[in-house]
Amino acid sequence: MILKETTRRRFLSSVGAVGGFAAAGLAMPFYARGSSSRPVFTSGVQSGDVDVDSGVIWARVDRPSRLFVEYSTTDKFANAVRLASLDVMPETDLAGKVLLDGLPPDQEIFYRFVAADLQDINSRSEPIRGQFRTAPSTRRDIRFVWSGDTAGQGWGIDDEGMRTYRTIAYHRPDFMIHSGDTIYADNPIPDEIRLRDGGIWKNRVVTDEKRTIAQTLSEFRGQWKYNLLDEHVTDFNAVCPVFYQWDDHEVLNNWSPSTDLRADDRYKEKSVSALASRASRAFHEMTPIRYVAEEPGRIYRKVSYGPLLDIFFVDLRSYRGPNTHALDREITPQSRLFGEAQVAWLKRELVRSTATWKVIACDLPVGLVIWDDFGKRSGSESVSNGDNGAPLGRELEFADLLRFIRDAAIGNIVWLTADVHYTAAHYYDPGKARFQDFLPFWEFVSGPLHSGTYGPQELDGTFGPEVRFIKAAPGGIESNLPPSAGMQFFGLVDIDGATEQMTVRLMDRDDNELWRTVIDPQRTS
Missing domain, CATH: 3.60.21.70 (Alkaline phosphatase D (PhoD))
Known part of the structure; x- marks a missing residue:
């Protein structure tokens, strides 16, 4: 079965909104191109266990860091909700995850992390973004x-x-x-x-x-x-x-x-x-x-x-x-x-x-x-x-x-x-x-x-x-x-x-x- 072009365009547009690969699928994700003088996200972002009003998000960095997290219902991050920061240390292999709760049902959620080096708190990474959709509270496909x-x-x-x-x-x-x-x-x-x-x-x-x-x-x-x-x-x-x-x-x-x-x-x-x-x-x-x-x-x-x-x-x-x-x-x-x-x-x-x-x-x-x-x-x-x-x-x-x-x-x-x-x-x-x-x-x-x-x-x-x-x-x-x-x-x-x-x-x-x-x-x- 050949993929419908509309499906392909919708997917590529969505990936572009969160900072992923280019339409040709050949470019490395932007988070792999950070400068070594400031924190770098090593493994992308993940989300999981999403239900009607919550979901878990995850990221990992290359050094002990403070993660700043925010999310919004728009990809422009209008009226973003900022969460308490999270410190990631070698004890968790520099990985951290956060539960987002109190979310609206059946809603696209856009989230992003920024990492600050704990040895130089003013040294900050480029943001890394992801998205998911919460489960519906009513019947939908x-x-x-x-x-x-x-x-x-x-x-x-x-x-x-x-x-x-x-x-x-x-x-x-x-x-x-x-x-x-x-x-x-x-x-x-x-x-x-x-x-x-x-x-x-x-x-x-x-x-x-x-x-x-x-x-x-x-x-x-x-x-x-x-x-x-x-x-x-x-x-x-x-x-x-x-x-x-x-x-x-x-x-x-x-x-x-x-x-x-x-x-x-x-x-x-x-x-x-x-x-x-x-x-x-x-x-x-x-x-x-x-x-x-x-x-x-x-x-x-x-x-x-x-x-x-x-x-x-x-x-x-x-x-x-x-x-x-x-x-x-x-x-x-x-x-x-x-x-x-x-x-x-x-x-x-x-x-x-x-x-x-x-x-x-x-x-x-x-x-x-x-x-x-x-x-x-x-x-x-x-x-x-x-x-x-x-x-x-x-x-x-x-x-x-x-x-x-x-x-x-x-x-x-x-x-x-x-x-x-x-x-x-x-x-x-x-x-x-x-x-x-x-x-x-x-x-x-x-x-x-x-x-x-x-x-x-x-x-x-x-x-x-x-x-x-x-x-x-x-x-x-x-x-x-x-x-x-x-x-x-x-x-x-x-x-x-x-x-x-x-x-x-x-x-x-x-x-x-x-x-x-x-x-x-x-x-x-």
């Missing part, structure tokens, strides 16, 4: 995207950069869900990779922190700073909020709190708990995710996006039991993925939700079988265990949740995920399932944003998934095609403000529409 998996398998910033972000930006979504594997802390990026056809992939940008696996806090922070060296990423972040969750590669592949690293010679740090703690700190420092007062560092949360949409971000990584193939017949701490507190929260918040659509942003697919040991079938990484039978082990927690949703008559739930590095549409039908105590639902899979592309995983029949569409690389888990092969994917969701219908499209990075479906809202009693 909503557009958002989701995907996952950025800078994995050694595929870093080449001459084209992380171009999928630029393609997404042309659609002018209200926000993006990053479904996890936001970084690849365990995947070093080399200067070049020899391709199977004899060609060479050259990573134009490589940093010291990305040449090795992350173990120290500084190295985990460096994973994030690497992604933010890409112009497509920073230009996108300036005009579109990103709602983040994590999966495994923010720490290391397929990790759980019981991961044993004693035999892994790559790691001098053998405590996965220490690695996860450092990874979590870097995740919260380097993203515009909100802090949850009752549990600082928590990732699962709800973002209410007006009367048509609530998004429930879940975390299947932090509270799980070990990745074994134990087929328990009752829920135990060893068989959990959500954890008891999180699943109780999710049930409670789903019941409370009055939004038409309830999107569960999940870092793992429900019905795909993902083995911890790449097919040897001795340890389950995901939900399904591959036996196509009644729920056992980790499937029990999901069976309990799905039964609860049915019994509480909670309609219009859609699951969105990434993780497996291809795109697919799955429809879960209780009439075709071994476990049948649930309402039918859709699960849509899309990714990667900029990583290797793999072949399809097997489906488990416990919850009755049916593949309605799939596009994946040939060769299964061994394929690992580079981004230049074109099989980078994202999902595009439109909710019609009048009909409340949800349209889901699966897209590739060249903006080809691969598949779509329209879902009518169901009324339950």
Whole structure:
């Protein structure tokens, strides 16, 4: 599908208003051209977790600084609201974020930062700007995207950069869900990779922190700073909020709190708990995710996006039991993925939700079988265990949740995920399932944003998934095609403000529409 020129012009005009790249898309953003005699913003700006009356904004500088922040409802910053200043220090790697609240609903918000050197308070940076739109308090059309998996398998910033972000930006979504594997802390990026056809992939940008696996806090922070060296990423972040969750590669592949690293010679740090703690700190420092007062560092949360949409971000990584193939017949701490507190929260918040659509942003697919040991079938990484039978082990927690949703008559739930590095549409039908105590639902899979592309995983029949569409690389888990092969994917969701219908499209990075479906809202009693 060819982009409409009106959409392109609208996007380029918007980017220009916040100081991003020129219309040709070739110029470096202005914030990378500051003088070394005064503070410089190193990584663009970000916004996230935007709702009806608030949003979080973020920036990072090159030295200890005082950040002055203001926002306005116009790009000329007329009648700007000036906030209290914020000092950023090495303790947060010179990054800072601010909650803007008390904002008007359904309103474009323009914000800017100026940094003053704490050693010379009169030495000030050029301003850096961004924008977002608050969620509506009434019914209007909503557009958002989701995907996952950025800078994995050694595929870093080449001459084209992380171009999928630029393609997404042309659609002018209200926000993006990053479904996890936001970084690849365990995947070093080399200067070049020899391709199977004899060609060479050259990573134009490589940093010291990305040449090795992350173990120290500084190295985990460096994973994030690497992604933010890409112009497509920073230009996108300036005009579109990103709602983040994590999966495994923010720490290391397929990790759980019981991961044993004693035999892994790559790691001098053998405590996965220490690695996860450092990874979590870097995740919260380097993203515009909100802090949850009752549990600082928590990732699962709800973002209410007006009367048509609530998004429930879940975390299947932090509270799980070990990745074994134990087929328990009752829920135990060893068989959990959500954890008891999180699943109780999710049930409670789903019941409370009055939004038409309830999107569960999940870092793992429900019905795909993902083995911890790449097919040897001795340890389950995901939900399904591959036996196509009644729920056992980790499937029990999901069976309990799905039964609860049915019994509480909670309609219009859609699951969105990434993780497996291809795109697919799955429809879960209780009439075709071994476990049948649930309402039918859709699960849509899309990714990667900029990583290797793999072949399809097997489906488990416990919850009755049916593949309605799939596009994946040939060769299964061994394929690992580079981004230049074109099989980078994202999902595009439109909710019609009048009909409340949800349209889901699966897209590739060249903006080809691969598949779509329209879902009518169901009324339950």
